[in-house]
Amino acid sequence: HHLGLRLRVCMPADGIGPEVIGAGVEVLKALSDASGGFKLHFEDYDWSSETYKKLGKYIPDGGLESLKKHDAILFGAVGAPDVPDHISLWGLRLAICQPLQQYANVRPTKILKGTESPLRKAKTGDLDWVIVRENSEGEYAGQGGRSHRGLPWETATEVSIFTRHCVERLIRFAFEIAQKRPKKHITVVTKSNAQRNGMVMWDEVAADVAKEFPDVHVDKMLVDAMTCRMVLQPNSLDTIVATNLHADILSDLAAALAGSIGIAPTSNLDPTRQNPSMFEPIHGSAFDITGKGVANPVGTFWTAAEMMRWLGEEQAADRLMRCVETVCGNGILTRDLGGTAGTKEVTDAVCAEIRRSY
Numbered sequence: 001h002h003l004g005l006r007l008r009v010c011m012p013a014d015g016i017g018p019e020v021i022g023a024g025v026e027v028l029k030a031l032s033d034a035s036g037g038f039k040l041h042f043e044d045y046d047w048s049s050e051t052y053k054k055l056g057k058y059i060p061d062g063g064l065e066s067l068k069k070h071d072a073i074l075f076g077a078v079g080a081p082d083v084p085d086h087i088s089l090w091g092l093r094l095a096i097c098q099p100l101q102q103y104a105n106v107r108p109t110k111i112l113k114g115t116e117s118p119l120r121k122a123k124t125g126d127l128d129w130v131i132v133r134e135n136s137e138g139e140y141a142g143q144g145g146r147s148h149r150g151l152p153w154e155t156a157t158e159v160s161i162f163t164r165h166c167v168e169r170l171i172r173f174a175f176e177i178a179q180k181r182p183k184k185h186i187t188v189v190t191k192s193n194a195q196r197n198g199m200v201m202w203d204e205v206a207a208d209v210a211k212e213f214p215d216v217h218v219d220k221m222l223v224d225a226m227t228c229r230m231v232l233q234p235n236s237l238d239t240i241v242a243t244n245l246h247a248d249i250l251s252d253l254a255a256a257l258a259g260s261i262g263i264a265p266t267s268n269l270d271p272t273r274q275n276p277s278m279f280e281p282i283h284g285s286a287f288d289i290t291g292k293g294v295a296n297p298v299g300t301f302w303t304a305a306e307m308m309r310w311l312g313e314e315q316a317a318d319r320l321m322r323c324v325e326t327v328c329g330n331g332i333l334t335r336d337l338g339g340t341a342g343t344k345e346v347t348d349a350v351c352a353e354i355r356r357s358y
């Protein structure tokens with residue numbers, strides 16, 4: 001099936017979001033023009049912390065319903081210096097992910113050509129991992145409350161919610177990903193020694209689901225030991241599945257080990273495909289570099305490739321990633337990767353490489 005028939009949503013939001021999403025759309029247009037194969041139509045959504053400050057909400061009435069008519073959302077980042085982070089995160093990003101049942105957050109990592117890992121022995125192509133994060137409940141379910149505010153005995157609870165249904169659907173999706181990858185290897189990460197309820201259930205559900213995938217090799221790790229393994233034996237890992245909180249932390253570690261937070265993409269997927277999925281670079285709105293033209297657009301290019309892959313345009317996705325790697329390999333790198341190029345220079349170089357590749 002072809003992308004041409006449907007609309008995607010473009011939601012740059014805050015900080016460097018508009019800069020990197022602008023670059024991402026440019027590169028997708030270059031890809032679509034050069035291929036002649038598919039057409040891209042983006043509808044621009046201006047939901048951001050600016051609209052929140054004006055209207056008191058991030059999502060206008062009827063907003064979610066209008067999102068549902070589309071087949072994918074390309075998202076920048078949300079967060080502003082004068083809005084508390086829990087308001088912006090819950091007001092926009094989680095307010096989309098949760099009702100649209102984007103229950104799987106998928107984060108690939110790899111050391112791209114031309115980039116360097118802080119791990120001395122890691123080389124190009126290493127750290128080829130996919131982290132699958134539970135994205136609908138767990139530690140970020142929003143259960144809990146605060147009593148006796150401001151008093152010395154103020155009490156706050158943050159309750160983790162693990163339901164068999166949600167754990168099982170997520171773990172099964174992770175096994176499906178592992179099965180499609182050459183190594184057919186999955187590591188199930190929990191903390192079932194200390195957290196003896198929810199995490200023990202995770203281990204049990206994982207053991208049950210594993211029976212459906214006899215060709216996938218399974219191993220288990222506690223999350224603390226997992227951080228050591230990622231650093232010390234990175235090539236012993238392939239697909240990784242973990243809870244919302246654990247995978248959030250592990251995937252930032254993965255991004256840093258792969259060279260920069262400016263490279264990594266993430267997909268918030270509704271694997272049932274009843275709702276649009278949302279694709280975003282993992283970095284935030286980066287106020288410190290906003291408006292300077294130095295943001296690394298590679299995270300958004302990889303994000304765009306993941307979006308194309310999810311929508312069935314595998315070849316275009318692979319081509320885009322090859323072009324990105326060629327440009328990085330030629331040393332056209334932003335400052336976070338030790339280079340001197342700006343966002344525009346990298347974007348122009350990738351567009352030129354796409355045209356050259358056809």
Ligand code: NAI
Binds near residue numbers: 282283286
């Ligand atoms: P951040 O990812 O925005 O920035 C961390 C550091 O990495 C900064 O020094 C920044 O300049 C650098 N950086 C990030 N992206 C880069 C890029 N593409 N190229 C070059 N350098 C880059 O994380 P931080 O500072 O913790 O958060 C800033 C705001 O973003 C906060 O409001 C936070 O809540 C929000 N945030 C939003 C996310 C989202 O929308 N999914 C994810 C993470 C943070």
Ligand code: MG
Binds near residue numbers: 248249252
């Ligand atoms: Mg994070």
